[in-house]
Amino acid sequence: MQGNPVFMERAIALATENVTSKRGGPFGAVIVRDGEIVATGANLVTATNDPTAHGEIVAIRNACTALKTFQLSGCHIYTSCEPCPMCLDSTTPFSMKR
Numbered sequence: 001m002q003g004n005p006v007f008m009e010r011a012i013a014l015a016t017e018n019v020t021s022k023r024g025g026p027f028g029a030v031i032v033r034d035g036e037i038v039a040t041g042a043n044l045v046t047a048t049n050d051p052t053a054h055g056e057i058v059a060i061r062n063a064c065t066a067l068k069t070f071q072l073s074g075c076h077i078y079t080s081c082e083p084c085p086m087c088l089d090s091t092t093p094f095s096m097k098r
């Protein structure tokens, strides 16, 4: 499946901004539905003392809040790195691009 480079660039930019702002590690994610960004996230593990606050998980949480649902079918996620097993499993309910 071919991804949109604009969304990938946004995920990388989020990762870069996260490091330069000293909020967390170099991990960003963007969730897209119907060609529009519905949510973004960046790694907040150290900022929030939450070991599950990986960029992908933060983006998923933000997307569920924005869309007022726990189901993200039809959404695609773009990540700045290869997702860990926790994040990969969390994207199972919807298709994923990276």
Ligand SMILES: [Zn+2]
Binding pocket: 054, 055, 056, 083, 084, 085, 086, 087, 088
């Ligand atoms: Zn992860």
